[in-house]
Amino acid sequence: MVILHSNSALDQWLAAAGGPVHFVPTMGGLHGGHQRLIRAACGAGARVLVSVFVNPTQFAAGEDFTTYPRHPDGDVQQAGAAGADAVWFPAVEHVYDDANPDHTDSGGRPRIEPSLIRTLCGPWRPGHFEGVLMVMERLLERVQPALVVMGEKDWQQLTVLRQCLPALREKRCRLLPVPVVREEDGLPCSSRNCRLGAAQRRQAALAPQALQDAEAAVQAGERRAAVLEQLVRARLEAAGLRVDYAQLVHPLTLQPCPRLDGVALLAAAVHVGPARLLDHRFLLSRKPIIAIDGPAGTGKSTVTRLLAARLGLLHLDTGAMYRAVAWLVLENRQPIGSGKALQKLLETMELRLAWGDHGQQVIRINGVDVSDAIRLPHVTATVPRVAALPEVRQVLTRQQ
Ligand code: AMP
Numbered sequence: 001m002v003i004l005h006s007n008s009a010l011d012q013w014l015a016a017a018g019g020p021v022h023f024v025p026t027m028g029g030l031h032g033g034h035q036r037l038i039r040a041a042c043g044a045g046a047r048v049l050v051s052v053f054v055n056p057t058q059f060a061a062g063e064d065f066t067t068y069p070r071h072p073d074g075d076v077q078q079a080g081a082a083g084a085d086a087v088w089f090p091a092v093e094h095v096y097d098d099a100n101p102d103h104t105d106s107g108g109r110p111r112i113e114p115s116l117i118r119t120l121c122g123p124w125r126p127g128h129f130e131g132v133l134m135v136m137e138r139l140l141e142r143v144q145p146a147l148v149v150m151g152e153k154d155w156q157q158l159t160v161l162r163q164c165l166p167a168l169r170e171k172r173c174r175l176l177p178v179p180v181v182r183e184e185d186g187l188p189c190s191s192r193n194c195r196l197g198a199a200q201r202r203q204a205a206l207a208p209q210a211l212q213d214a215e216a217a218v219q220a221g222e223r224r225a226a227v228l229e230q231l232v233r234a235r236l237e238a239a240g241l242r243v244d245y246a247q248l249v250h251p252l253t254l255q256p257c258p259r260l261d262g263v264a265l266l267a268a269a270v271h272v273g274p275a276r277l278l279d280h281r282f283l284l285s286r287k288p289i290i291a292i293d294g295p296a297g298t299g300k301s302t303v304t305r306l307l308a309a310r311l312g313l314l315h316l317d318t319g320a321m322y323r324a325v326a327w328l329v330l331e332n333r334q335p336i337g338s339g340k341a342l343q344k345l346l347e348t349m350e351l352r353l354a355w356g357d358h359g360q361q362v363i364r365i366n367g368v369d370v371s372d373a374i375r376l377p378h379v380t381a382t383v384p385r386v387a388a389l390p391e392v393r394q395v396l397t398r399q400q
Contacts, residue, residue: 001076001079001080001084001085001086001087002085002086002087003076003086003087003089004086004087004088004089005088005089005090005091006094007090007094007142010088010090010142010143013049013086014143014144017047018047019045019046019047020044020045020046020047020145020146020147021046021047021048021049021143021144021145021146022041022042022044022046022047022048022049022145022146022147022148022149023041023048023049023050023051023139023140023143023145023147023148023149024037024038024041024048024049024050024051024084024148024149025050025051025053025135025136025139025148025150026050026051026052026053026075027052027053027054027055027068027191028052028053028054028069028070028071028072028075028191029068029069029070029071029075029191029192029194030050030052030071030074030075030078030079030191031078031189031190031191031193032181032183032189033151033153033180033181033188033189033190034050034078034079034082034151034189035078035079035081035082036082036151036178036181037149037150037151037178038050038079038082038083038084038149039082039083040149040176040178041083041084041147041149041176042082042083046146046147047085047086048083048084048085048086049084049085049086049087049088049143049145050075050079050084050086050087050088051087051088051089051090051139051143052072052075052087052088052089053089053090053095053135053139054068054070055095055131055132055135056092056131057096057127057130057131057134057135058127058128058129058131058132058135059128059131060125060126060127060128063125064192064274067274068191069191069192069194069195072089075087090139095135095138095139096138111130111133111164112129112130112133112160112164113163113164115253115254115255116129116156116159116160116163116164116253116254117129117156117160118254119156119247119249119254119255119256120156120245120247120249120254120267120269121156121244121245121269121278122156124244124245124269129156129157129160132157132160132161133160133161133164133165136161136165137165137166137167140165140167140173141167144172144173145173146173146174147173147174147175147176148167148168148173148174148175148176149175149176149177149178150175150176150177150178151177151178151180151181152177152178152179152180153180153181153188153189153190153278154278155251155265155267155280156254156267158177159251159252159254161175162175180279180280182208185201185202185205186205186208186209186212187201187204187205187207187208187277187279188208188277188278188279190275190277190278192274192275192276192277193275193277195273195274195275196272196273196275197273200272200273200275203239203240203241203272204241204270204272204275204277206235206236206239206241207236207239207241207268207270207277207279208279208281209235210231210232210235210236210239210246210268211232211266211268211279211280211281212281213231213232213235214228214231214232214266214281214283215266215281215283217231218260218283218284218285222260223259223260223261223285224258224259224260225248225256225257225258225259225260225264226258228248228260228266228283229246229247229248229266230246232246232266232268233246233268236268236270241270241271241272242270242271242272243268243269243270244268244269244270244271244276245267245268245269246266246267246268247266247267247268248260248264248265248266248283249264249265249267250264250265251263251264251265251282260283260285261285262284262285262286263282263283263284263285263288264282264283265280265281265282265283266280266281266282266283267279267280268280287313287314288313290307290311290313292304292307300319301317301319304317315361316353316400317353317361317363318396318400319383320353320361320363320371320374321351321353321363321396321399321400322383322386322387322392322396323363323374323375323379323380323383324351324363324365324370324374325346325349325351325365325386325387325392325396326374326379326382326383326385326386326387327365327370327373327374327379328345328349328365328366329342329345329382329386330378330379330382332345336382336385336386336389337389338389338390338391342389342391342392343391346391346392346395348366349365349366349395350364350365350366350367351363351364351365351396351399352364352365
């Protein structure tokens with residue numbers, strides 16, 4: 001494990017890395033959540049770099065910049081134990097050497113889509129996300145990693161960076177998000193947790209429980225955001241926590257959702273003693289839809305079947321549906337292309353997917369069991385051309 005301080009030491013290490021670099025940016029005070037990120041970054045012959053930098057530009061006046069937990073020796077030890085190859089401790093002047101904190105792009109537009117910071121922490125921490133974007137842009141510019149690993153614990157931060165950080169937008173770097181890692185009492189691991197006394201800790205642990213109660217209300221049929229938000233707020237306040245917000249938003253746009261329809265993010269920020277803590281839960285009003293894509297012959301169907309069985313979801317083999325239409329086109333000796341004949345075929349087609357006694361998939365088209373026939377080589381060869389026809393896509397997407 002190498003410890004890096006200066007820019008030149010970092011540059012030398014990067015030059016010697018001899019392969020892709022996977023990067024885990026942190027503010028230190030490392031804990032089990034950070035270690036999960038580091039473990040996720042390991043593999044594929046990559047060298048794993050962890051940065052420890054308490055970024056001044058993301059703290060407003062009166063926030064805890066000076067008292068933020070700093071434990072460099074512990075950070076090195078924890079990073080090494082999780083598999084990091086190097087820990088980089090940049091100094092403020094190494095990151096902000098050009099002293100040009102500009103929050104707008106070259107056209108004078110704000111660099112963060114304003115709607116992303118109108119909800120959740122945005123109004124409570126003015127300038128925070130601009131500071132996060134600024135530091136991440138500079139760190140990525142210097143490291144140029146193939147992959148950056150970040151936590152879902154800071155969901156709004158992750159969403160802002162995913163949508164606004166040039167290296168991610170332009171796909172110069174991949175992003176690997178990691179789900180929230182929690183302590184035994186359910187509290188998300190956080191550098192600030194170490195500041196809590198035993199009683200505050202018990203109080204804080206009521207936050208994840210309040211979110212869980214909201215989830216139970218959803219399972220009992222509640223869909224109204226105002227009711228779910230009030231339920232969480234009331235629980236938190238009853239626990240003696242000062243609440244900044246409890247808000248239901250769309251997970252990608254971060255816009256408020258008046259009702260839960262599909263999937264939404266219920267997030268809360270609270271103050272306990274000296275710490276401000278965040279937590280969230282995804283709420284679903286229906287079972288999730290998971291799409292698995294990839295090149296032919298890589299085991300998509302097998303993985304999907306196993307995953308569906310494991311999660312108790314319905315397995316919908318959309319590939320088989322396209323194969324069945326290809327089989328029908330061939331059976332009708334029709335030319336492959338758009339036109340009246342295809343239109344008629346699609347209008348009159350009856351496609352049924354069912355599951356046999358042993359869980360095997362049975363696919364019928366116009367009453368004919370084509371489960372085996374759709375796997376024949378001449379059908380396989382035809383599927384891509386049939387699947388590319390817009391009419392076919394439209395009809396099958398609707399049916400799916
Ligand atoms: P921080 O040091 O708090 O700035 O966090 C550095 C990275 O670790 C960010 O991408 C965080 O989202 C992530 N992280 C922090 N705590 C957790 C956690 N409990 N679970 C998952 N990721 C986390």
